[in-house]
Amino acid sequence: MDETKYLVPDSLKEALSLVGQLGGKARLIAGGTDAMVKMKKGTDLAEALVDLRNLRELDFVRVGQDGSLELGAAVSLREVERSVTVLDKWKVLALAAGQMASPTVRRRATIGGNICNAAPSADFVPPLMVLGAHLKLSSLDGERTIPLDEFFLGPGRTALGQNEILTSITVPPLTPRSGAAYLKQKRREGADIALAGVAACVQIAGHSAVPGEAPLIQEIRLALAAVGPVPLRARAAEGALRGTSASPDLLVRAGEIAAGECNPIDDVRASAWYRRRLIATLTARAVGQAIEDALTGRRP
Amino acid sequence: MRTKKLSLKVNGNLHELEVNITSTLAEVLREKLGLTGTKLMCNEGECGSCSVLIDGKPFLSCLTLALDCDCQEILTIEGLADPKTGALHPLQQAFVNKSGMQCGVCTPGMLLVAKALLDENPDPSESDVRKALSGNLCRCGNYQRIVECVLDAARVLRENPRV
Numbered sequence: 001m002d003e004t005k006y007l008v009p010d011s012l013k014e015a016l017s018l019v020g021q022l023g024g025k026a027r028l029i030a031g032g033t034d035a036m037v038k039m040k041k042g043t044d045l046a047e048a049l050v051d052l053r054n055l056r057e058l059d060f061v062r063v064g065q066d067g068s069l070e071l072g073a074a075v076s077l078r079e080v081e082r083s084v085t086v087l088d089k090w091k092v093l094a095l096a097a098g099q100m101a102s103p104t105v106r107r108r109a110t111i112g113g114n115i116c117n118a119a120p121s122a123d124f125v126p127p128l129m130v131l132g133a134h135l136k137l138s139s140l141d142g143e144r145t146i147p148l149d150e151f152f153l154g155p156g157r158t159a160l161g162q163n164e165i166l167t168s169i170t171v172p173p174l175t176p177r178s179g180a181a182y183l184k185q186k187r188r189e190g191a192d193i194a195l196a197g198v199a200a201c202v203q204i205a206g207h208s209a210v211p212g213e214a215p216l217i218q219e220i221r222l223a224l225a226a227v228g229p230v231p232l233r234a235r236a237a238e239g240a241l242r243g244t245s246a247s248p249d250l251l252v253r254a255g256e257i258a259a260g261e262c263n264p265i266d267d268v269r270a271s272a273w274y275r276r277r278l279i280a281t282l283t284a285r286a287v288g289q290a291i292e293d294a295l296t297g298r299r300p
Numbered sequence: 301m302r303t304k305k306l307s308l309k310v311n312g313n314l315h316e317l318e319v320n321i322t323s324t325l326a327e328v329l330r331e332k333l334g335l336t337g338t339k340l341m342c343n344e345g346e347c348g349s350c351s352v353l354i355d356g357k358p359f360l361s362c363l364t365l366a367l368d369c370d371c372q373e374i375l376t377i378e379g380l381a382d383p384k385t386g387a388l389h390p391l392q393q394a395f396v397n398k399s400g401m402q403c404g405v406c407t408p409g410m411l412l413v414a415k416a417l418l419d420e421n422p423d424p425s426e427s428d429v430r431k432a433l434s435g436n437l438c439r440c441g442n443y444q445r446i447v448e449c450v451l452d453a454a455r456v457l458r459e460n461p462r463v
Contacts, residue, residue: 006302006321006322032364032365036324036362036363037344037363039322040343040344049322101345101435102348103358103413103435104358105345105363105435107359108359108360189430191346191435
């Protein structure tokens with residue numbers, strides 16, 4: 001990486017102008033926990049590195065006028081994990097961030113980097129997907145907003161244009177009687193990549209919120225990590241649960257449907273067969289936990 | 301190869317350096333300053349052996365560009381003992397007393413991450429210690445003793461707070 005040009009813009013405008021000029025020849029680097037590794041291995045040699053570390057304007061956690069959570073792309077995983085705002089109303093995001101990598105890596109790694117690195121196993125993505133997050137992509141020509149669902153094209157490939165930078169992520173507030181959960185299976189308690197992960201977000205009907213009775217699921221979104229080329233929505237499993245009462249049998253059946261619609265691979269960490277079994281189990285559990293969160297979350 | 305000037309305060313000593321723009325902090329510490337107590341093992345952020353404190357917080361020096369640390373204060377394992385008396389830090393003493401190290405390669409990183417933990421939380425639970433050290437791998441598998449040593453040192457520090 002000795003011959004690579006290294007550029008450190010001081011503002012977003014300057015950064016956008018650099019990526020505009022360099023086009024596909026530039027690689028963006030924020031926390032560096034993925035990008036530095038790729039550079040050292042020589043798998044991602046670019047003509048120029050554009051280091052975003054001075055762009056403090058992308059480091060913010062705030063609540064917008066409509067009650068949405070707005071996260072700057074340069075916010076670290078550790079900030080998300082500890083943010084009072086996130087913990088208060090979007091707790092699933094804080095919990096997902098806190099399960100990623102090691103504490104030392106989380107201090108550097110940014111949420112924008114985790115999204116743009118486009119690893120199928122990115123833990124922060126499935127919870128954002130089920131919460132209905134949108135990404136703001138900026139270029140010198142202006143801004144566009146796209147649903148997170150449409151951002152991933154393949155492992156390491158995204159809809160981010162060569163002249164664009166992901167600047168922020170917007171997450172709508174959870175509606176009344178909604179709850180969310182993210183479950184991740186790894187090989188050990190310490191830092192590890194997900195073998196499989198499942199995020200669930202449900203909205204239950206008010207009249208069925210009686211202890212002991214299976215609540216009626218009005219709306220549900222499910223997203224799966226590490227079991228396909230990109231983070232996946234489990235739409236068939238969602239369809240099987242939407243409008244039904246969430247009995248334990250039905251949750252198990254929905255888990256099997258999700259296992260059928262994912263597309264895992266065999267690798268050093270786990271076999272495809274095992275990953276499917278994990279998806280079946282984690283899906284049933286994640287929906288159960290999301291319902292529990294909806295019942296106890298006391299969202300107005 | 302492009303280089304840039306960098307001012308780095310390491311273990312209390314100010315260094316004015318000229319470094320390659322893509323050099324990592326670990327490379328500069330080890331190769332420019334001869335501070336080889338900072339270990340480089342995986343060199344990709346998995347093992348934690350290169351952990352150092354930057355302005356008191358733990359970072360992986362293998363994933364940190366040296367230029368990112370301009371004008372910041374670095375603490376490496378060479379600076380953990382008392383600079384005047386040479387007395388070991390209670391964490392180091394605990395590792396000596398209870399054999400907290402075997403081969404020793406993970407030890408500098410373990411000690412510095414543990415120091416940052418105790419600076420922030422003087423009375424950690426065993427689980428707090430395990431979580432804080434979860435990014436530091438010990439290939440000898442000496443985790444049980446390492447955790448005990450950190451808890452011992454925490455006790456010593458609470459009883460004799462250093463000035």
